[in-house]
Amino acid sequence: MKASVIVFPGSNCDRDVKISLEKFGIKTSMVWHADAKLPKTDLVVLPGGFSYGDYLRCGSIASKSRIMKEVTAHSKKGGLVMGICNGFQVLVESQLLPGVLIRNINLKFICKNITVKVTNNKTNFTSKTSRNSVLEIPIAHNEGNYFANKDLINELEDNNQIVLQYCDTAGNINEQSNPNGSIKNIAGIINKKGNVFGLMPHPERASDELLGGMDGSIIFKSLK
Amino acid sequence: MQKVSKELAIKHGLTAEEYNKIIKLMGRNPNLVELGIFSAMWNEHCSYKSSRIWLQTLPTKNKYVIQGPGENAGVVDFGDGDVVIFKIESHNHPSYIEPYQGAATGVGGILRDVFTMGARPVANLNSIRFGSPNHEKTKYLLNGVVSGIGGYGNCIGVPTVGGETEFDECYNGNILVNAMNIGVAKKNKVFYSIASGIGNPVVYVGSKTGRDGIHGATMASAEFDDDSESKKPTVQVGDPFTEKLLLEACLELMQKKSIVSIQDMGAAGLTSSSIEMASKGDLGIKINLNLIPCRENNMTPYEIMLSESQERMLIVLKKGKEKEARKIFEKWGLDFAIIGQLTNSKKLELEFNKKNVCSIPIHSLGDNAPKYKRDFITYSYPKIINHDSDIEKLDIKNSLIKILSHHNYSNKSWVWEQYDHMVMTDTIQKPGGDSAVVRYHGKNKGIAATVDCVPRYCKAHPKSGAMQAVCETWRNLISVGAQPIAITNCLNFGNPEKKEIMGQLVDSINGMKEACEALNYPVISGNVSLYNETNGVAIYPTPTIGGVGLLKNINNMMTFNFKNTENIIAVIGETSGHLSQSALIYDIIGDKDGPPPQINLKEEKKNGLFVTDLIKTKLVQAVHDVSHGGIIVTLAEMCMASNIGAKIKVSGSNSVKIKYLFSEDQARYLIEISKKNLEKIKKIANDKNIKIDIIGKTQSEIFEIENDLKISVKELKTKNESWFKNYNKN
Numbered sequence: 001m002k003a004s005v006i007v008f009p010g011s012n013c014d015r016d017v018k019i020s021l022e023k024f025g026i027k028t029s030m031v032w033h034a035d036a037k038l039p040k041t042d043l044v045v046l047p048g049g050f051s052y053g054d055y056l057r058c059g060s061i062a063s064k065s066r067i068m069k070e071v072t073a074h075s076k077k078g079g080l081v082m083g084i085c086n087g088f089q090v091l092v093e094s095q096l097l098p099g100v101l102i103r104n105i106n107l108k109f110i111c112k113n114i115t116v117k118v119t120n121n122k123t124n125f126t127s128k129t130s131r132n133s134v135l136e137i138p139i140a141h142n143e144g145n146y147f148a149n150k151d152l153i154n155e156l157e158d159n160n161q162i163v164l165q166y167c168d169t170a171g172n173i174n175e176q177s178n179p180n181g182s183i184k185n186i187a188g189i190i191n192k193k194g195n196v197f198g199l200m201p202h203p204e205r206a207s208d209e210l211l212g213g214m215d216g217s218i219i220f221k222s223l224k
Numbered sequence: 225m226q227k228v229s230k231e232l233a234i235k236h237g238l239t240a241e242e243y244n245k246i247i248k249l250m251g252r253n254p255n256l257v258e259l260g261i262f263s264a265m266w267n268e269h270c271s272y273k274s275s276r277i278w279l280q281t282l283p284t285k286n287k288y289v290i291q292g293p294g295e296n297a298g299v300v301d302f303g304d305g306d307v308v309i310f311k312i313e314s315h316n317h318p319s320y321i322e323p324y325q326g327a328a329t330g331v332g333g334i335l336r337d338v339f340t341m342g343a344r345p346v347a348n349l350n351s352i353r354f355g356s357p358n359h360e361k362t363k364y365l366l367n368g369v370v371s372g373i374g375g376y377g378n379c380i381g382v383p384t385v386g387g388e389t390e391f392d393e394c395y396n397g398n399i400l401v402n403a404m405n406i407g408v409a410k411k412n413k414v415f416y417s418i419a420s421g422i423g424n425p426v427v428y429v430g431s432k433t434g435r436d437g438i439h440g441a442t443m444a445s446a447e448f449d450d451d452s453e454s455k456k457p458t459v460q461v462g463d464p465f466t467e468k469l470l471l472e473a474c475l476e477l478m479q480k481k482s483i484v485s486i487q488d489m490g491a492a493g494l495t496s497s498s499i500e501m502a503s504k505g506d507l508g509i510k511i512n513l514n515l516i517p518c519r520e521n522n523m524t525p526y527e528i529m530l531s532e533s534q535e536r537m538l539i540v541l542k543k544g545k546e547k548e549a550r551k552i553f554e555k556w557g558l559d560f561a562i563i564g565q566l567t568n569s570k571k572l573e574l575e576f577n578k579k580n581v582c583s584i585p586i587h588s589l590g591d592n593a594p595k596y597k598r599d600f601i602t603y604s605y606p607k608i609i610n611h612d613s614d615i616e617k618l619d620i621k622n623s624l625i626k627i628l629s630h631h632n633y634s635n636k637s638w639v640w641e642q643y644d645h646m647v648m649t650d651t652i653q654k655p656g657g658d659s660a661v662v663r664y665h666g667k668n669k670g671i672a673a674t675v676d677c678v679p680r681y682c683k684a685h686p687k688s689g690a691m692q693a694v695c696e697t698w699r700n701l702i703s704v705g706a707q708p709i710a711i712t713n714c715l716n717f718g719n720p721e722k723k724e725i726m727g728q729l730v731d732s733i734n735g736m737k738e739a740c741e742a743l744n745y746p747v748i749s750g751n752v753s754l755y756n757e758t759n760g761v762a763i764y765p766t767p768t769i770g771g772v773g774l775l776k777n778i779n780n781m782m783t784f785n786f787k788n789t790e791n792i793i794a795v796i797g798e799t800s801g802h803l804s805q806s807a808l809i810y811d812i813i814g815d816k817d818g819p820p821p822q823i824n825l826k827e828e829k830k831n832g833l834f835v836t837d838l839i840k841t842k843l844v845q846a847v848h849d850v851s852h853g854g855i856i857v858t859l860a861e862m863c864m865a866s867n868i869g870a871k872i873k874v875s876g877s878n879s880v881k882i883k884y885l886f887s888e889d890q891a892r893y894l895i896e897i898s899k900k901n902l903e904k905i906k907k908i909a910n911d912k913n914i915k916i917d918i919i920g921k922t923q924s925e926i927f928e929i930e931n932d933l934k935i936s937v938k939e940l941k942t943k944n945e946s947w948f949k950n951y952n953k954n
Binding site: 009010012013015016019020048049050052053054055108109110111112138140142202204205208210211212 | 371374375378379380381463464465466468469556557637640641642643644645646647648649651652654663778
């Protein structure tokens with residue numbers, strides 16, 4: 001497995017995710033946003049951060065950057081794409097994933113450990129997890145409140161596109177366990193084809209015992 | 225151009241004598257641009273004119289110090305060719321006027337101070353103090369400052385890992401925002417601001433210059449009155465995205481061998497940065513102001529020189545390296561302009577529209593700046609107060625709950641969860657512990673850091689208070705297993721022209737000096753913020769101390785949460801029962817008189833080294849320094865952090881128990897030890913003449929003091945976690 005991490009001006013989790021990818025045996029190269037071509041790659045990772053300062057709307061300017069044409073083409077060919085946090089916002093803005101991410105319901109930036117339930121473990125990104133397992137992974141965002149209209153939610157559910165949902169430590173998905181107001185407690189979704197995955201939690205921040213947990217590593221292990 | 229007069233000089237914050245001194249130094253009357261430059265360089269914020277002679281007495285060296293005060297930040301040796309660079313700085317006045325931008329640019333400024341030196345910033349800390357929670361502006365200021373700090377730090381991607389948040393009515397009209405940053409670099413890749421090489425190009429990089437922040441440093445050197453709101457235009461506006469680009473571009477350029485010196489444009493912008501570089505190199509500097517990238521049309525030389533627009537740097541390049549450097553800044557989408565060169569004139573010479581608009585001998589701005597030995601009084605240690613009548617019948621449980629749910633002692637996660645404290649994936653001890661710890665990236669060692677001050681102690685007796693602040697940082701570093709290396713200080717005081725305030729400053733510096741010397745724990749950088757007064761009322765003296773320690777092996781890092789039930793709980797250090805100025809007496813009973821706890825530096829050192837040994841030899845399971853609220857609150861915090869309970873026994877009358885449990889005697893630690901190590905530890909303590917009280921043991925879920933109190937840890941947490949959430953509900 002070979003990965004390319006896209007570096008936008010303002011990305012700040014690019015190094016962190018590279019460390020995790022390589023720790024779990026995925027060869028990784030960094031790709032500058034202004035580059036015209038992607039190197040030969042199996043997986044494209046859009047990292048967390050504040051691409052282009054998150055001006056206009058989070059992920060919006062990045063979605064129009066030169067390299068995103070390549071990323072889109074890569075995804076159309078069935079190549080894997082994973083967007084974490086700001087990367088998820090870029091995927092939504094690029095319409096590689098449906099729905100929108102709006103401001104957290106409390107209108108504050110939230111950085112803390114939360115728990116998510118793996119609702120769909122039959123994906124390239126979660127294959128090493130068991131269905132309904134609960135993972136403890138940090139979030140750190142101001143605009144992670146996922147929203148979609150009723151039709152879209154039905155579609156996501158029918159196609160099993162909801163992959164991660166915020167839950168309590170016992171796995172209950174409810175209002176108390178929802179940190180940001182996301183509809184259906186959605187923390188991560190996948191496209192219909194199953195090759196583009198976006199999630200708000202940061203698995204790269206939970207892939208080192210010293211940082212307090214290894215639950216995020218299962219995503220990198222699934223990808224290997 | 226406006227005619228310069230004494231009256232205009234006074235409007236610029238200069239005194240009549242200072243204006244006469246300018247004329248004498250220049251040999252003529254200054255023009256408006258020159259007057260603006262003098263006022264910017266000679267204000268308190270840039271010149272340290274009231275504090276300089278006292279700051280010079282502080283110890284600034286030990287075997288780790290590579291660079292002490294005088295540069296953009298201090299540098300200490302972290303072994304293996306690695307250095308750690310850090311500094312703390314105030315942004316008090318702007319944050320009161322415009323909390324979001326004031327706090328945000330405070331973070332931005334201190335970040336630049338650190339990466340200017342070639343370091344990659346790896347940790348932000350801060351100390352923020354607000355007025356009474358009931359004051360009409362407090363909620364707005366708290367929310368603005370916290371989101372400003374988060375807004376900047378989160379975006380640039382440097383974790384905010386620690387700090388303190390406190391409320392006291394003495395800050396009603398002057399809040400404090402002190403921001404600290406820590407960076408890492410290679411020992412042979414540290415950059416300084418001393419310019420050299422006549423003819424070398426002077427380069428401007430970063431954001432364009434606008435009209436924001438003009439006279440920011442002058443504003444920060446004056447008291448507030450009811451009209452402070454009108455000073456909003458003097459507050460700078462930050463853009464963390466540009467700062468992130470500037471950071472990456474500067475670090476990229478620093479990998480090449482093209483920089484002679486580099487300096488960020490902070491307070492007093494282009495004025496102070498150009499003068500500092502030339503002055504240190506004993507050279508002159510010539511700048512063509514038409515070449516400055518400007519954001520707005522028709523900016524005058526006066527405005528360009530005094531603008532405090534953010535995210536700008538001044539670089540002296542080696543001749544011939546311009547092209548290589550330009551390429552890097554253009555890649556990052558930043559302005560890059562060659563604006564002048566170094567000269568041998570020893571003057572600051574400015575040209576605008578082909579005319580000379582300024583010619584000032586550089587040394588008259590720096591070395592010849594005014595230095596005042598202001599009058600001061602010395603504070604004696606206040607009379608001891610007997611609190612027996614207050615505490616005879618005081619209920620222990622009730623008092624504990626009142627402290628835990630008090631705004632100053634409640635859980636601060638509402639604050640630090642708004643800060644990204646995990647980005648860069650090296651934060652191995654998060655906010656909430658005694659010190660934050662970040663792993664030295666890619667290495668097995670760590671950087672421990674903490675920021676502390678107890679202003680009520682400083683008000684009661686400035687010298688003891690400042691000593692205590694130094695000692696508390698030392699203790700907090702010891703508690704996580706680190707070796708304390710050095711400090712940075714941020715001295716927040718009122719108007720130094722009043723001898724009572726000057727006395728607070730002098731006594732604090734003296735106290736700091738004694739503590740730093742005794743602990744071999746020097747000051748390597750810092751900042752002084754004076755005139756923190758509104759309508760003549762000053763804040764409490766607040767010498768904030770940022771301490772940094774080296775954790776040699778991250779696997780030996782200590783935390784304060786209890787690790788298991790059935791372990792022994794012990795207090796290290798002498799408990800004499802000092803209650804005046806404690807959380808209980810000051811905040812709960814409301815008696816604000818009496819002396820702060822005495823500092824015994826020998827005890828401090830001895831106990832600290834003892835705890836260090838216990839951690840190194842893995843004889844302890846948990847360590848927490850005893851601070852606000854005394855043993856009982858410290859113990860409760862250890863329980864809440866672990867969901868493990870404790871059962872302790874204290875004997876004597878109610879007053880005796882209260883004194884033991886709530887007193888804030890210094891140089892103490894609470895430790896958790898497993899039964900098998902108890903005798904060994906007792907023996908070492910005995911050999912080293914260390915006082916150790918075995919007070920009880922850990923147990924499941926219930927916090928208990930025999931015969932006095934029984935409460936579930938869960939309930940303690942509920943009490944402790946509710947204040948911020950309730951306060952900010954709407």
